[in-house]
Amino acid sequence: MSDEIRKFISLDRIVGQEIPADLVDKLRVASRVQFPLKNTTANGISTAEDLPTRDQIVTEHKLEDYVDHVRGMETLVKQLEDLYDDLTKNTRIPPASDAIAEAAKALNSDGSPDITRDTIDTAEAILNALPLMRLGYDPFLLAATGDGTIDGPFLNCDEVTHSMVNAWNVSANSDTPYNSTDNNNPPFDSVEKSKNDFDKKMKQMVKYLFNMLWWNLIWGRTVSFTLGTTEKLIAKPIDAPILIFKWKKPTVDNLEKYGPVHKLLNRWKIALLCRIPKKAWSPYKPEEGLYVIDTRKTSSTKGKSILLTAFCKSSESEDCPDGYIPPDDALNMADNVNSTKDAKISFNKIFPDGLDGCFDASFWGKIFKDMEPEGPDTPPECAQHAITILEAVARDSLSYADYTNTPADAASFTGATTGNLGSLT
Amino acid sequence: MKINKHGYTPVAMQLRQKITELRDHVELEKFLCRMLVDNEDTQQFEQNTRDLKNKIFNMRYNNKKMRNLTKAGKKEASETTDGNK
DSSP states (O other), X not given: OOHHHHHHHOHHHHXXXXXXXXXXXHHHHTTOSOTTOOOOSSSSXXXXXXXXXXXXXXXXXXXXXXXXXXXXXXXXXXXXXXXXXXXXXXXXXOOSSHHHHHHHHHHOTTOOSXXXXXXXXXXHHHHHTXXXXXXXXXXXXXXXXXXXXXXXXXXXXXXXXXXXXXXXXXXXXXXXXXXXXXXXXXXXXXXXXXXXXXXXXXXXXXXXXXXXXXXXXXXXXXXXXXHHHHHHHHSOTTTHHHHTTXXXXXXXXHHHHHOSHHHHHHHHHHHHHHOBOHHHHTTTSOOSOSSEEEOGGGGGGTTOOHHHHHXXXXXHOSSOTTSBOOHHHHHHHHHXXXXXXXXXXHHHXXXXXXXXXXXXHHHHHHHTTTOOOOOTTSOOHHHHHHHXXXXXXXXXXXXXXXXXXXXXXXXXXXXXXXXXXXXXX | OOOOBTTBOHHHHXXXXXXXXXXXXXHHHHHHHHHXXXXXXXXXXXXXXXXXXXXXXXXXXXXXXXXXXXXXXXXXXXXXXXXXX
């Protein structure tokens, strides 16, 4: 270890000092700097606000560039979707088991046991609509429209870092063996007292070091895991980091400062990691329920299945021969089926414009068929079918058994693989 | 030569989830653009979302409340208010 490094890791050279800008840049690359941290009262930790490179970021990303960037992304995604369509349009996977055949029959409009592209699309659409199916409403959609909130309580990041910084400063500035100011005691006692104080403060520092490690490493992973699991269950992943903080419009200034939105998303994600449930602060461990969903505004719909019931009825109705549910009819259906005031109010809240002419009855009819929620832990039957189908497709695409049933098939598989490899070289 | 199995290319099927996630992401970014800018590009964004086969995005980003958050939506709202005066 070089002397320079030794000097650098010496605590008395770090504590209370600002981290050099070049080191901050390196840390930033390694994602070890928490950008959303506000300035604390002490100067022991530099924040992103202090970075000299911020101006560079400001000039790099202009609004028009951002729109161009998004347009390019959309074109790319469209190309990928077209490619996917082209490569999978003739899919017809024979059922590998009775369970798969039964699931495919349930989802296919023609009752066929084979898995086709239409079956896969329907299965995906069912799982996308799962929040609506299970709760009768989508909490993230409600949060997006302002009819519901997903709320704390959370601790501010400052409240964590402030304590840490204070601890470091106490260690650096108070009575230590190196800068004792207690001149009234005899030298021996003074040394002994300082030694005890030093030991005590070292233990304190170790404790805070562990706390810091906890908050920076383990807590983050815990939150990420919890969020990831929750997102899969409740909503599309991309919504969660934004809506958890309620909807907040990014300002032009922010956008120019931090560039394309994925950077903003990252900031929000990091900010989320910094928002710690108050209950978790004291024992330094997360409590169950990282966040709570405030359903006060939507409590009337909780546990009911207003939308799905409406759609179930609509799929069986002969009122929509063209496969289209007029918004007013859909509203009436919701009202008639449930015969409660709550139903219509809730429906209006979720779809203030009605259904905007978007819904295709044959498509949604399949999705909302047989999906009365049976309880929070029991997915509707069609969701179980959807999962069975998607798992079967994944298994089929990862296996090559059908190429190795006979020597000729094996040769075909080998030849195809070789051909593919050859095309890459 | 592509490996074709039961009428499809397995690699494409394995990318299905990733393509879905990309679409989800790009739809969000398009909406954020619409919140900041109102021009031909962002109007096209809105139309493209409307034309998507998967109507969940239209439901999510083109409903009245979300649209009111966009630049175009605000402009229309202010014009309506001025007209009423």
